[in-house]
Amino acid sequence: MSENNVIGIDNSLPWHLSGDLKRFKAITTGHQIVMGRKTYESIGKPLPNRVNFVLTRNSDLKIDGVHVISSLNDISDSDKKTFIIGGGEIYSQLIDSCDELLVTKIHREIHGDAFFPMIDASVWSLVDQSEKLNENDIEFSYLTYRKI
Numbered sequence: 001m002s003e004n005n006v007i008g009i010d011n012s013l014p015w016h017l018s019g020d021l022k023r024f025k026a027i028t029t030g031h032q033i034v035m036g037r038k039t040y041e042s043i044g045k046p047l048p049n050r051v052n053f054v055l056t057r058n059s060d061l062k063i064d065g066v067h068v069i070s071s072l073n074d075i076s077d078s079d080k081k082t083f084i085i086g087g088g089e090i091y092s093q094l095i096d097s098c099d100e101l102l103v104t105k106i107h108r109e110i111h112g113d114a115f116f117p118m119i120d121a122s123v124w125s126l127v128d129q130s131e132k133l134n135e136n137d138i139e140f141s142y143l144t145y146r147k148i
């Protein structure tokens with residue numbers, strides 16, 4: 001997310017950071033990922049080597065290679081670690097259910113229409129922060145928060 005909590009615009013990402021995408025792949029591969037229907041549409045296909053869950057209120061929706069669910073209670077195979085991967089609506093509803101937040105912080109304000117919720121400092125402790133990285137003239141860092 002950007003300094004002003006933007007995570008998306010026009011149902012796509014406002015930036016392209018290949019290092020961040022590679023890190024996302026490395027962290028989530030082999031695990032379960034949960035996303036909103038709009039994020040799934042922006043990606044356009046199931047992400048390989050991960051169990052893909054898509055949240056929707058549309059009980060008719062069927063997608064090959066994806067578990068379409070209407071509630072987190074529908075997630076099976078709870079032996080696997082579960083990553084909530086967006087977008088804004090889903091982050092807002094599920095942030096309180098998470099133990100850890102893995103945030104890529106873009107060090108500038110960006111215009112957008114999808115947002116990460118405010119991270120409440122009385123709930124979340126910043127436990128790790130990478131050095132500032134730079135790609136395509138965009139400065140960013142990786143932050144890890146744990147629930148207090």
Ligand SMILES: NC(=O)c1ccc[n+]([C@@H]2O[C@H](COP(=O)([O-])OP(=O)(O)OC[C@H]3O[C@@H](n4cnc5c(N)ncnc54)[C@H](OP(=O)(O)O)[C@@H]3O)[C@@H](O)[C@H]2O)c1
Nearest residue numbers: 007008011012036037038039056057086087088089090114
């Ligand atoms: N920067 C990042 O890390 C990042 C990560 C992911 C996404 N994004 C961006 O975020 C944007 C998309 O976010 P968004 O907030 O617009 O949409 P979203 O959270 O991806 O999906 C919203 C949809 O999820 C379903 N949904 C929401 N709450 C639900 C519930 N309680 N039960 C069942 N289904 C529920 C609904 O689908 P139905 O309408 O089908 O019922 C809703 O329309 C895009 O711009 C995307 O590129 C950014």
